[in-house]
Amino acid sequence: MAKVLMKGNEAVGKAAIEAGCRYFFGYPITPQSEVPEYLSSELPKVGGTFVQAESEVAAINMVYGAAAAGARVLTSSSSPGIALKQEGIGYISNAGLPAVIINMMRGGPGLGTIQPGQADYNMAVKGGANGDYHNVVLAPASVQEAVNMVMEAFDIADMYGIPVIVLADGLIGQMMEPVEFNYVRREGIPEKTWALTGKGKGERHNIKNLVIDPDDCENWNHEHFEVYEKVEANEQAWEEYLLDDAEYAFVSYGTASRVVRTAIGYLRAEGYKVGMLRPKTLWPFPQKAFDKWNGQIKKYLDVEMSMGQMVPDVAYACNDKNKVAFHGRTGGNVPTVDEVVAFGKEVMGGDK
Incomplete structure (x- = not known):
């Protein structure tokens, strides 16, 4: 496929579509607003659904629902918007659901500035929500790498049942570079037999998040960390x-x-x-x-x-x-x- 000159934000939107994403829920915030702008136009062309939610909190909970139904789903935002999504990201992580989250970082803390920054490292890597959990965090250094990592993020998310954050910054989102799109689905991704598909024929499923008994909750956490150990063994990249x-x-x-x-x-x-x-x-x-x-x-x-x-x-x-x-x-x-x-x-x- 020939290379095309694209702005980073638009390129990651196209990358998501190429990787099979058909659902986006988000909210505009500088410097990532071209991601939802692009997807609002392009997702419907492939039968997808775009929703500009009333807030970042609403958007991440819509992601939770779509992920539980087995969809490849994306949200994007920038620093303070991602901060608002943290509770929902924690819920998605605890439920063991695959989702992709793009953060085009800006300066902070608080509203900060609209210029590029990297001060969301702790929020992404150490976890901004409560409890013991991890998200995979990918860090692109170019628009092409951002494209590749968005595609890879959907595969990693589905492979392990885990949210994946693509942690870029506003400069990568706003710059224009030549890119190509060549998505090849990785082998071994399991079928989503756990997905909630509504009442009908076949086995009924449920996605749990609340675990009342402390021993049950501890065992649940250990099960998650067994997955994290596999991620640490297989997904380190540099x-x-x-x-x-x-x-x-x-x-x-x-x-x-x-x-x-x-x-x-x-x-x-x-x-x-x-x-x-x-x-x-x-x-x-x-x-x-x-x-x-x-x-x-x-x-x-x-x-x-x-x-x-x-x-x-x-x-x-x-x-x-x-x-x-x-x-x-x-x-x-x-x-x-x-x-x-x-x-x-x-x-x-x-x-x-």
């Missing part, structure tokens, strides 16, 4: 960039990693042996990658568009908090190449 001879490694994701990639070029030109380990999955965090490189890397240089929310995960992955240095911008600011080069030189000193 990129290794110029690490073969590297003594230092940047760790960055999303838009920030694009800035880091350019900065590495300048640092390499001056003789610094530095590369990048880029997480593509924020949960499960790519522990396997750190296990591979920890013996070689002297220090990890974490660059984020936040106040350092990923730092504890990097420190845990390398088993040494003193091995992690941090540089971040926040409030809608994007780190510059010059900043990252200066940060790298400060950390590495004259160690070339």
Whole structure:
């Protein structure tokens, strides 16, 4: 298929349709409003249903209902809108239902700004709702990768019965890049024999969420964590960039990693042996990658568009908090190449 030039928000909408999504429930908020705008026009053309709900809270509960009925269903929003959806995301997680949630992050906290940010890391990775649970979190660094990850998200969600969050930022949603759409459904996805299909012939099903007895609830949680263990074993993903001879490694994701990639070029030109380990999955965090490189890397240089929310995960992955240095911008600011080069030189000193 030939590549086409598309805005990120519109491209992820098309990717969802290509992956078989036929239901969208959402609410407009900058900088992701083109996602529902695109789907409001294109979903009906393929027999799908688009609903602009009265609020983000209503939208996520509509997602809950469609997921329980076995549909491939999507919602999207941006930071404060995703915050409003957290209770519903927790319910969907506890029910063990597949759904895809796109967050085009903006600066915060609160209403914050409409510029891009990465300060929703904790909300997505650590869980913004109550209880013990995880969602898979995918972090694209380009429009093409966002397209690929949206398609992949539906397969992962159906494979494990789990919500998947595609955690991008407003810059990826608003930029235009050439993309292609080539969805190939992964093998081994189970049939949705549990889906609620209404009264009729065959076995009646129910989706549970409330578990009154504490022992029953504990067992229910352990069953979920057995699934999470499978996800951690099978779904860790990352990129290794110029690490073969590297003594230092940047760790960055999303838009920030694009800035880091350019900065590495300048640092390499001056003789610094530095590369990048880029997480593509924020949960499960790519522990396997750190296990591979920890013996070689002297220090990890974490660059984020936040106040350092990923730092504890990097420190845990390398088993040494003193091995992690941090540089971040926040409030809608994007780190510059010059900043990252200066940060790298400060950390590495004259160690070339």
